[in-house]
Amino acid sequence: MTQRIAILGAGVMGETLLSAILSSGHPVSDIVISEKRDERAAELRDRHGVEVTGNAEAAAGADVVLIVVKPQDVGAVLAEIAGSVRPGATVVSLAAGIRIDTIASALPDGVAVVRAMPNTPALVGEGMFGISPGPGVTDEQLAAVGTLLESGGRVVVVDESRQDAVTAVSGSGPAYVFYLAEAMIAGGIAQGLDEDTARELTTQTLVGAAKLLAESGDTAEELRRRVTSPNGTTHAAITTFDTDGVRDGLVAGMAAAAARSAELSGPA
Ligand SMILES: NC(=O)C1=CN([C@@H]2O[C@H](COP(=O)(O)OP(=O)(O)OC[C@H]3O[C@@H](n4cnc5c(N)ncnc54)[C@H](O)[C@@H]3O)[C@@H](O)[C@H]2O)C=CC1
């Protein structure tokens, strides 16, 4: 059965999902988007040939409604669609820190609610989604959301209580990797490389290391040990990282991300 999909909010993540869903072979005629900024809406219409309409109209015809606005805009979008979303439809919120009960209580009974945390590598089909079903969501509805999001990468089902942790690991995670890349490029330049060379060496090293981690079956620790010769260059680098608290800083940063996600959710 063809699913009609509405994407409400077409910024960075909204367009990422749109591209992923289209490249999985979903016909553009079954997708509609809404976007507050007119010029952004026109850009997406031109680039993807997708229909653009208002939130309420988009939700009215949809089997699956993806809410992809900033957390502070979710309330306004829910208020707009509450009167038009169909009972039996599934509403998937991708907004950080917005709880399932907040969404469900703004919508009519009989609307299935799923909370999802995506990440931007979905743009190249290598995203990671953590999804949590709300009360009453059937296995079939959850599987349909999983299949839809798999167009952008991998999907794991987690209890909603784990969403702050998922946000801290994979939602924000790509930014940590880009931060590392920025530092490695700067470090290469500081050691005398030109920027293009530093960038190429860094990028391919990250791609290669990520592939090795994903495909070898070895742990990150084991793979790191194999690079680290006794008293060699890697040992010198890692010892400096440990002395400077790099690992502890990353762990503390992730705790801050999880705490911010919990804060966005408001009191339980
Ligand atoms: N960018 C990322 O890496 C990730 C983002 N998210 C979540 O995805 C959501 C969207 O984030 P981004 O795409 O980065 O933000 P963004 O600011 O790029 O996109 C949000 C879009 O929603 C539009 N919008 C705002 N109010 C609207 C309304 N009432 N009706 C229709 N459109 C409206 C804005 O004009 C904007 O284009 C957020 O809730 C964020 O927590 C989650 C994980 C990763």
Ligand SMILES: O=C(O)[C@@H]1CCC=N1
């Ligand atoms: O920074 C944020 O709040 C969003 C959620 C996870 C990644 N980006």
